[in-house]
Amino acid sequence: MPSTLVIKIGTSSLTALDSGHLALSTLATLVETLCQLRRDGHRVVLVSSGAVGVGCRRLGLTERPKTISMKQAVAAVGQGRLMRVYDDLFTSLNQPIAQVLLTRSDLVQRSRYVNSYRTFRQLLQLGVIPIVNENDTVAVEELKFGDNDTLSALVASLIEADWLFLLTDVDRLYSADPRYHPDAKPIQWVERIDQLADLNIAVGERGSQWGTGGMVTKIAAARIATSAGIRTVITEGRRPENILKILQGEPLGTQFAPHAGPVNARKRWIANSLVPVGRLYLDSGAVKAICEAGKSLLAAGITEIEGEFQRQDAVQLCSATGDEIARGIVNYSHQELQQILGKRSDEIAQILGYAGAETVVHRDNLVLAARTLPSG
Incomplete structure (x- = not known):
């Protein structure tokens, strides 16, 4: 049955950690997967990180900017280059895309929230895949999403998505960071997010060199999405084809059960978008x-x-x-x-x-x- 899917991919999955270059093989597989989802009748939105990382690489910077003004400048350099790569790849498969840049104000102000919803609805009706990122160039510190995990959850709530996929640098949630704790136990299913505290799950805030996230932001995003009735999955970004397998019922990644959330759009706006x-x-x-x-x-x-x-x-x-x-x-x-x-x-x-x-x-x-x- 066709569904509305929001797929977020992080900088750690889009770039090579050692060089900062775009991981073109991952990007190509992601594009092929999203095009297959469209052919299967699904409505697809991609929330893509990477603009700052690409901008850093283009400008020869060796670390992520610390100040908001520098980050905004670097994002302005990187966003165009990132979209060009996406456009080339999607065009080769005859799939139209659109760039959607959002600030938190677009979801906080009711009129702009409604307008954003209508824009997404029209794009999806046209068979377009919107590619979303925070508008880093103009966002102010007090009204930033902070990370694209949160942005993706809020977009999923906005468009009443059925699924939110968070693609990251590990294959699922573990009881501790498996990169530093070899005995960490995998977690396949989470009925309620509060269970994670009961199980003493360690969710460190450590992200990659170029990213802003970490598992803690993904769990916060899952809380937003599941409370809006959206099934949420954390899975490996280097294997975007796993999305197709998960939709077919394979037990990959960590899946979070959706819960009955606010039934009308206004209450979803109050619950998830207002600060x-x-x-x-x-x-x-x-x-x-x-x-x-x-x-x-x-x-x-x-x-x-x-x-x-x-x-x-x-x-x-x-x-x-x-x-x-x-x-x-x-x-x-x-x-x-x-x-x-x-x-x-x-x-x-x-x-x-x-x-x-x-x-x-x-x-x-x-x-x-x-x-x-x-x-x-």
């Missing part, structure tokens, strides 16, 4: 009302506020112990909430001097955290 800028701590009654009864958050249930935010900003809703139970869009600024926290809704107008919303976060603008969703 929370504050935290609201709730009493036990409010936590129960939100998690078990699907209620809105009222001022009476708030015990403490953290951060500075304005109306319509995203915030995390937390239990007294600091665990995130949900996130949502607030109807009051942090200054207003400081005045009305713990108060009944019918007292708000008198305290503030004007009539505000009855709810601090309405249930239509509130999404439960994945770990608090009811099972089954």
